[in-house]
Amino acid sequence: MNISKEKCVGCANCVPVCSVGAIYIGADGLAEINRDACVECHNCHRSLSPEYLPSGITRLIRKFLTLVHLRFQPDPDVCPTDAFQPEDLEWPRIVRRAFSDPMVTHESTGVHGRGTEEVKTNDVSGRIKHGEVGVVVEFGRPGISTLFRDVEKVTTALAEHDVVFEAGNPVTQLMTDTNTGRIREDLLDERILSCIVEVTVKLDDTARTLEALKRICKNSNTVISIGVSTVCAENGSDPLQEIVRSEGFQIGWAKLNLGLGRVSNPSAIAREASS
Amino acid sequence: MTNTLHRYGTTETLRNDFIVFAMAGKGYNDEGSLDKARSFLRAAIKYQPINMGNALVNSLYRPEKDLSFIKLYFTGRKEKTTYERLIDEIPAAGSAAVVFDDPVRVRDFLRDVKALDLGLSVNVSALVDDVRDICGEVDITPHAVEYTLGFHGNTDKLPDSNTLSLSTMCGHGMVSANFAKKMLDRVKEGRLEPQDAARYMAKFCVCGVFNTSRAMRILRTVGKGESLG
Numbered sequence: 003m004n005i006s007k008e009k010c011v012g013c014a015n016c017v018p019v020c021s022v023g024a025i026y027i028g029a030d031g032l033a034e035i036n037r038d039a040c041v042e043c044h045n046c047h048r049s050l051s052p053e054y055l056p057s058g059i060t061r062l063i064r065k066f067l068t069l070v071h072l073r074f075q076p077d078p079d080v081c082p083t084d085a086f087q088p089e090d091l092e093w094p095r096i097v098r099r100a101f102s103d104p105m106v107t108h109e110s111t112g113v114h115g116r117g118t119e120e121v122k123t124n125d126v127s128g129r130i131k132h133g134e135v136g137v138v139v140e141f142g143r144p145g146i147s148t149l150f151r152d153v154e155k156v157t158t159a160l161a162e163h164d165v166v167f168e169a170g171n172p173v174t175q176l177m178t179d180t181n182t183g184r185i186r187e188d189l190l191d192e193r194i195l196s197c198i199v200e201v202t203v204k205l206d207d208t209a210r211t212l213e214a215l216k217r218i219c220k221n222s223n224t225v226i227s228i229g230v231s232t233v234c235a236e237n238g239s240d241p242l243q244e245i246v247r248s249e250g251f252q253i254g255w256a257k258l259n260l261g262l263g264r265v266s267n268p269s270a271i272a273r274e275a276s277s
Numbered sequence: 278m279t280n281t282l283h284r285y286g287t288t289e290t291l292r293n294d295f296i297v298f299a300m301a302g303k304g305y306n307d308e309g310s311l312d313k314a315r316s317f318l319r320a321a322i323k324y325q326p327i328n329m330g331n332a333l334v335n336s337l338y339r340p341e342k343d344l345s346f347i348k349l350y351f352t353g354r355k356e357k358t359t360y361e362r363l364i365d366e367i368p369a370a371g372s373a374a375v376v377f378d379d380p381v382r383v384r385d386f387l388r389d390v391k392a393l394d395l396g397l398s399v400n401v402s403a404l405v406d407d408v409r410d411i412c413g414e415v416d417i418t419p420h421a422v423e424y425t426l427g428f429h430g431n432t433d434k435l436p437d438s439n440t441l442s443l444s445t446m447c448g449h450g451m452v453s454a455n456f457a458k459k460m461l462d463r464v465k466e467g468r469l470e471p472q473d474a475a476r477y478m479a480k481f482c483v484c485g486v487f488n489t490s491r492a493m494r495i496l497r498t499v500g501k502g503e504s505l506g
Contacts, residue, residue, distance in 0.1 A: 018455035019481070045451050049481045051340040053349060077349070078459065079340065079477050104332055104449040104483055123302030123398040125420040138423070143283065144441070145450040146434050195450050222430035227283045231423035238409065238418040251426045255291055256405035257282050260412065261420030262391060263398035266306040
């Protein structure tokens with residue numbers, strides 16, 4: 003992302019809007035982007051409403067108002083001059099956008115956002131089975147961001163605990179070896195807003211995995227959000243709640259898949275019938 | 278839609294915050310899923326959800342790309358589209374999401390969704406006990422559950438809890454902590470009404486899962502200098 007020096011009038015509305023705090027007002031009084039910190043989420047360009055004011059006149063008005071001790075203050079969601087200019091991204095920087103812009107669909111999974119379906123479609127995919135637990139480890143959320151290098155520190159440590167990385171996950175697709183958790187060398191210094199690593203473990207291994215995860219997370223440079231999922235019993239209860247509580251976690255907010263999904267693609271029905 | 282899993286806040290502030298969303302599994306039931314997603318969203322209109330979206334087009338609250346000086350200062354801004362227009366605009370099923378601030382509406386909506394038998398996967402993110410109660414009332418047995426275990430790692434980098442309660446309502450991080458803090462400060466200073474601040478923030482959440490009612494509750498409480506508990 004770039005900000006046009008010709009158009010920007012330095013109102014600073016975009017500074018707090020940036021998802022990772024990468025925009026600042028430079029020495030010339032105009033907005034600039036720290037390219038190392040920018041994760042190419044396009045939040046500034048997409049969500050600010052451009053007013054299309056002529057920048058020359060707007061700068062004069064700003065100067066005049068400052069002289070009479072008044073402030074030029076557009077609504078907080080407005081860019082007065084439409085100063086943001088998206089750029090054509092090339093590899094490896096383009097990966098930043100794939101993992102940071104929620105409106106971009108991951109080519110590897112066909113899912114937008116962070117590219118995972120996890121347990122949300124489990125009623126049709128059967129990805130997590132009875133007696134299994136899906137562990138969702140999310141790096142950089144909320145709004146902290148992460149380097150793939152920091153993600154790799156955790157994935158390599160997790161790999162030592164014999165976890166299985168979910169194949170249909172965008173981060174797994176970037177691994178050079180799923181047995182070691184190593185991620186492509188050319189991506190390690192790319193910064194992204196967040197990404198999700200998914201592993202599946204046996205229900206009996208949940209406590210051990212969570213304890214290991216807590217230890218691994220302690221040395222992380224970024225914030226890590228953890229989620230765990232499982233399939234409910236026939237009466238709707240689940241064995242995971244007790245395990246999680248006994249590990250010292252509080253139970254409150256959750257997501258429930260109501261089980262209303264049904265396989266309907268003819269090819270999937272045929273696949274099910276043949277198996 | 279892990280973006281709805283890690284909402285931060287006390288139990289009291291998280292109450293009456295329900296996100297119901299439908300999505301298709303790639304390769305399982307995605308053929309013809311656009312019409313089904315539209316039917317899901319249309320069924321919600323009767324219960325007046327406070328937000329709606331599917332992440333492939335902007336949500337109910339959206340930026341205006343045709344803003345002008347005249348519009349801004351004379352004819353007024355149009356910051357919220359209609360349910361019908363949004364539903365007509367969606368190009369694919371995505372994650373069709375609706376947000377409610379009332380468990381009774383959620384219950385009645387889920388009863389209708391069950392009767393529609395769309396075959397899409399339907400999920401509810403909220404306080405787990407509240408969802409289980411609703412499921413019991415509409416005779417739905419949940420298939421699976423996912424719990425948030427909170428934030429770990431370098432948590433020193435997190436903003437204060439009031440800001441976090443607002444910014445985590447967009448799990449994709451599009452409501453930045455700095456912007457949420459700016460809205461909180463302006464409400465505290467009396468320079469912005471809570472409903473305006475909530476509306477501004479909702480426009481950044483492209484999935485439409487930002488709960489403006491909860492945001493207004495938080496902004497009013499913090500604005501009065503009270504604790505969120």
